[in-house]
Amino acid sequence: MIDVVDSDELLRRIQRARACAVREERAWRNRSEELGATDPQEARDATVRQMSYEAVLRVLDEILTPGKHATEG
Numbered sequence: 001m002i003d004v005v006d007s008d009e010l011l012r013r014i015q016r017a018r019a020c021a022v023r024e025e026r027a028w029r030n031r032s033e034e035l036g037a038t039d040p041q042e043a044r045d046a047t048v049r050q051m052s053y054e055a056v057l058r059v060l061d062e063i064l065t066p067g068k069h070a071t072e073g
Helices: 007-035 040-064
Strands: none
Touching: 007 040
16 A cells, blocks of 8 residues: 655654664664773774664755765765
């Protein structure tokens, strides 16, 4: 079944996805920092996940506010 949604609902869904990505990025950053000294391998894994969520955030930001990251390298 295909759901048809209007632009307002689509925007709300993208904003919810962005909020979720922000929470996950923070959680993985904190986990990486906590594990840094005690478990370097797990800290690296957490850092990779953090970076993945950062990429998702950049994409969602570009959808929500085009050009936001245009000046970043």
